Amino acid sequence: MTMKTLRQLTIVTLLCVFCNNNAKTSSDLMSYDLKEILSNLSVQEKIELVTGVGYEYSPKGMTGYTTSIERFGIPHMALLDGPQGIRIDWSKKDFNYSIRPTAFPTATVLASSWDENLVFKVGEGIGKEARHIYADIILGPGINLQRNPLGGRNFEYYSEDPILTGRIGSSMVQGIQSVGVGATLKHFVANNxxxxxxxLNIIVDEKTLRELYLRGFKIAVQDSQPRAVMTAYNLLNGVHTSQDSKLITQILKKEWGFDGIVMTDWKSGTDPAKQISAGVNLIMPGSSNDRASIKKSLQSGKLRMEQLDRSVKEVLRAALNPLPTLSSYKLSNKENLLKNNRSLARVAAANGMVLLRNKGKKLPLKGNISEIAFFGNGSYHSLISGLGSGRVCSTYRVNIIEGASNFSYGQSKLLEEIMRNYLPKSNPHSVCDYGGGFGQDPELIDERNFSEKEIGLIERQSDAAIITLRRLPGEGKDLSEEDHFEVSQTERSLVRSVSEIYRNKKKPVIVILNVPAPIETESWADFVDAILVSWLGGQEMGNAVFDILTGKQNPSGHLTASWPKKYSELQSAHGFPGIVTSEKLIPIFAGGDMAKPTKIEYLEQDAVGYRDILQSQKSVAYPFGFGLHYTEFELSNMNVKQRPHNVEVSMTITNTGEVSGADVIQVYSVNSDKDDVKYRELKGFRKTDILSPKQSADVTVTIPYRELEIFDNDNGCGWMLEQGSYQFFAAHSSQHIMSSQIIELKGDHSCEKNG
Known part of the structure; x- marks a missing residue:
C-alpha cells in the first residue's frame, strides 16, 4: 500500500470513526487464513503492518493508528491513552468528538481502595467510553512500582508493592477487556x-528485577491476558527495553506465555531492526524513517524475513480477531453511560481516600458546623490528575469548595473574597490545551500569606477550617524533594497559624492532601485535628471529599506506599533521579533529540518502600497499608490451610464500632526458617463488604504458591518454593499485626528453571 493510499484511507476512516456504526466484528472481516495472508503480503505491506502510520496520519484524538489493508480485510487498530480515562482533547475547535470522557481517579487512588471489584468496574467504564469512539486498544494500565516517592508518574502507578500492583492491574485489564477493548500493560520494565x-540506564540484579519489578507484570499477564504490553523508554542493564530479546522473547513470551502484541513506547529505542528481532511486534507511533530502516536491515541481512513475519503474525492476529467480549456491550445511550460513570468516579474517589489522622474524632463533621473557612489554593483550584498521557480532558471538575456547596455548607465570605482576588478567575488546571501537558506544567501559584488578624476575622465567620495542600506531577520529569516532598515555609505557617486560632476556639481544623504521592507530615501533623488524603481524585473529587467528611461514606482507603518521615532516609533516594555517566550526548526519541546518558543503580535491591522501613527498623510517618476508619474492626479465628495450589488464610472480621464500614485485611508472610519477621512481605489481601455495627463476616484470603516463591539466581533454579516454616500475619498495615500462624510447606524437591 502506498502512503498516498494510506492517507486516503485515513481520511475516510477519520470521517467514519465517530459515526453510528458498531465496532468491527469477526463476521465483518473477509475470511482469510493467516498463513495465506502472510504469503501474499508484499515486503512493504509487512513493514507497514509492524509500524504505526505516524502522528501525521493518525485520526485526531487517537494516540496511535496501525495500517489497514483492504484487499485482505485487515482493519486498522486505533490506540488510545487511557490509564485514568480516555485521553481525547475534545475542547479543540477543529474536531467534534462524540463523547466527553470521564476523568476517573488516578491509579494510586484506585489501588488505595484495595478493592478489586471496584477497579474492575472502573476499567469496564473506561472501556465502554473507548468503544464509543471506536478505539481498539487502551494504553494502560501502568504496572511499574512506586520505587521512590518523587517519581513523576507515580500517580499513574498503583503501589510500591508488586503483589498489590499485579492484582489491581489485573482487575483493571479484566474490566477494560470485558467490553471488547484491549488493554496494554506498561511500561515494561523499571520505568520508575x-x-x-x-x-537512563537502570542497573538492577536479576533476583531483584524478577521478585520486584517484573513480578507485577507477571501476575497481570498470567491472570488477565492483556491484549498488549508496551516497553519502556529506559535502558535495562545497558540495553533499551524495546531491544532486549531476553526481556521480551525469553521472559515475557516464553516463560510467561504472553501471546499478545508487544509495542514500543512512542519514539523509544534506537534501532527498529533490533526491536523487531528482540520480539517487538509494533513500533509506535511509526514513521517513514522506521520503515526505511527496517527495509534496509532486511536487504543487508541484519534483520531476517522470518523475524519480520513473526511480528506481522501477531499484528494480524490482533487485528483480525477481536476480543470475544466485543459483543457483550452494545453501544447504548451515551448520556446514561456518562451519568453512570460519573457516579462510579465519585464512589471510586471516596473509596480510595485515606484518613491519616482523626484526633478527638472530629470527623465526621458534627451537625453544629454550617460555615467552613477554606484555606489553601487547592480548595478552590483542586487538582484531579497529573499531566501527560495520563491526563483526562473532562467536561467539568468538582473543586473541594464546590463539593462543600453541594452539601449545603456555607463559606467565609471574607476568605472567599480574598481568594477570589488572589487566584486566577478560572482554574488553569481545568483547561485541555496548555502546551500539551507533557512536562509543561501550568504554573502553580504559591500559597497566600495570611496575617493572624486576617485569620482571626475569618474564624469569626466560620465553624471549622479546611486547609488544602496540593502537588502537581507530570510525565517527562520527576518531583523534587524541596518543592514536592517538603512542606514550604508558607504552607507550614498557614497550618500552624490557622490551627492555633481555631483550636483555641474549640473549632476543628482539617487538612486535605490533594497530592499524587507521600509528602512530609512530621513537622505539622500534630497541629491539626484531621488529615485526609484525597489524592488526585478525578472529576468528582470535591463531592467525594465531602462524602467522607460528612460520614456519608466511612473512609476505607489504605496507603499503597509508605510515608517516610524524611525523604533522605529512604535507600531509594540514593542516586535518584539519575547520575550522569558521560558528557557525550547520545540520540534519544528516535534521533529527534540528544541527551547525556545517566544511570540509577538499584543498590538497595529489595529494600524498597515498606521492605526498606521494616528491614532497617526505621520509624515512619504512616506505614504501608495504613488507613483509619470511623469505626473499629476486630479479627478472630485466624486459620491457615495448605491446599494443592495455594494457601488459604481464613478469619472472622467483626465491626465492633457504632457505624457501618468496610475493612481491608492484609496478609503478610515470611519463611521463618530463613528470615526474621522484619522481612515479611505482602502476599494477599481482601476488602470486606460493608459491615453493620456488631456484624461479623468470614473472610478468606487465597494466596497462590506463586506469590510465595523466590527467584533462585545463584543456583540457576529460577522460581522455586523453598521448604520451611512459613509465618502468616493478618494485619491492618505492614506494622499493625493482628494475628499470626505458622504452617510447614514442603517446597520444591528439586529446582526447576521456569518463569
Whole structure:
C-alpha cells in the first residue's frame, strides 16, 4: 500500500470513526487464513503492518493508528491513552468528538481502595467510553512500582508493592477487556523515574528485577491476558527495553506465555531492526524513517524475513480477531453511560481516600458546623490528575469548595473574597490545551500569606477550617524533594497559624492532601485535628471529599506506599533521579533529540518502600497499608490451610464500632526458617463488604504458591518454593499485626528453571 493510499484511507476512516456504526466484528472481516495472508503480503505491506502510520496520519484524538489493508480485510487498530480515562482533547475547535470522557481517579487512588471489584468496574467504564469512539486498544494500565516517592508518574502507578500492583492491574485489564477493548500493560520494565528517561540506564540484579519489578507484570499477564504490553523508554542493564530479546522473547513470551502484541513506547529505542528481532511486534507511533530502516536491515541481512513475519503474525492476529467480549456491550445511550460513570468516579474517589489522622474524632463533621473557612489554593483550584498521557480532558471538575456547596455548607465570605482576588478567575488546571501537558506544567501559584488578624476575622465567620495542600506531577520529569516532598515555609505557617486560632476556639481544623504521592507530615501533623488524603481524585473529587467528611461514606482507603518521615532516609533516594555517566550526548526519541546518558543503580535491591522501613527498623510517618476508619474492626479465628495450589488464610472480621464500614485485611508472610519477621512481605489481601455495627463476616484470603516463591539466581533454579516454616500475619498495615500462624510447606524437591 502506498502512503498516498494510506492517507486516503485515513481520511475516510477519520470521517467514519465517530459515526453510528458498531465496532468491527469477526463476521465483518473477509475470511482469510493467516498463513495465506502472510504469503501474499508484499515486503512493504509487512513493514507497514509492524509500524504505526505516524502522528501525521493518525485520526485526531487517537494516540496511535496501525495500517489497514483492504484487499485482505485487515482493519486498522486505533490506540488510545487511557490509564485514568480516555485521553481525547475534545475542547479543540477543529474536531467534534462524540463523547466527553470521564476523568476517573488516578491509579494510586484506585489501588488505595484495595478493592478489586471496584477497579474492575472502573476499567469496564473506561472501556465502554473507548468503544464509543471506536478505539481498539487502551494504553494502560501502568504496572511499574512506586520505587521512590518523587517519581513523576507515580500517580499513574498503583503501589510500591508488586503483589498489590499485579492484582489491581489485573482487575483493571479484566474490566477494560470485558467490553471488547484491549488493554496494554506498561511500561515494561523499571520505568520508575522520568528524568532523562530515554537515556537512563537502570542497573538492577536479576533476583531483584524478577521478585520486584517484573513480578507485577507477571501476575497481570498470567491472570488477565492483556491484549498488549508496551516497553519502556529506559535502558535495562545497558540495553533499551524495546531491544532486549531476553526481556521480551525469553521472559515475557516464553516463560510467561504472553501471546499478545508487544509495542514500543512512542519514539523509544534506537534501532527498529533490533526491536523487531528482540520480539517487538509494533513500533509506535511509526514513521517513514522506521520503515526505511527496517527495509534496509532486511536487504543487508541484519534483520531476517522470518523475524519480520513473526511480528506481522501477531499484528494480524490482533487485528483480525477481536476480543470475544466485543459483543457483550452494545453501544447504548451515551448520556446514561456518562451519568453512570460519573457516579462510579465519585464512589471510586471516596473509596480510595485515606484518613491519616482523626484526633478527638472530629470527623465526621458534627451537625453544629454550617460555615467552613477554606484555606489553601487547592480548595478552590483542586487538582484531579497529573499531566501527560495520563491526563483526562473532562467536561467539568468538582473543586473541594464546590463539593462543600453541594452539601449545603456555607463559606467565609471574607476568605472567599480574598481568594477570589488572589487566584486566577478560572482554574488553569481545568483547561485541555496548555502546551500539551507533557512536562509543561501550568504554573502553580504559591500559597497566600495570611496575617493572624486576617485569620482571626475569618474564624469569626466560620465553624471549622479546611486547609488544602496540593502537588502537581507530570510525565517527562520527576518531583523534587524541596518543592514536592517538603512542606514550604508558607504552607507550614498557614497550618500552624490557622490551627492555633481555631483550636483555641474549640473549632476543628482539617487538612486535605490533594497530592499524587507521600509528602512530609512530621513537622505539622500534630497541629491539626484531621488529615485526609484525597489524592488526585478525578472529576468528582470535591463531592467525594465531602462524602467522607460528612460520614456519608466511612473512609476505607489504605496507603499503597509508605510515608517516610524524611525523604533522605529512604535507600531509594540514593542516586535518584539519575547520575550522569558521560558528557557525550547520545540520540534519544528516535534521533529527534540528544541527551547525556545517566544511570540509577538499584543498590538497595529489595529494600524498597515498606521492605526498606521494616528491614532497617526505621520509624515512619504512616506505614504501608495504613488507613483509619470511623469505626473499629476486630479479627478472630485466624486459620491457615495448605491446599494443592495455594494457601488459604481464613478469619472472622467483626465491626465492633457504632457505624457501618468496610475493612481491608492484609496478609503478610515470611519463611521463618530463613528470615526474621522484619522481612515479611505482602502476599494477599481482601476488602470486606460493608459491615453493620456488631456484624461479623468470614473472610478468606487465597494466596497462590506463586506469590510465595523466590527467584533462585545463584543456583540457576529460577522460581522455586523453598521448604520451611512459613509465618502468616493478618494485619491492618505492614506494622499493625493482628494475628499470626505458622504452617510447614514442603517446597520444591528439586529446582526447576521456569518463569
Amino acid at each position: 523515574s522520568e528524568t532523562n528517561r530515554a537515556a
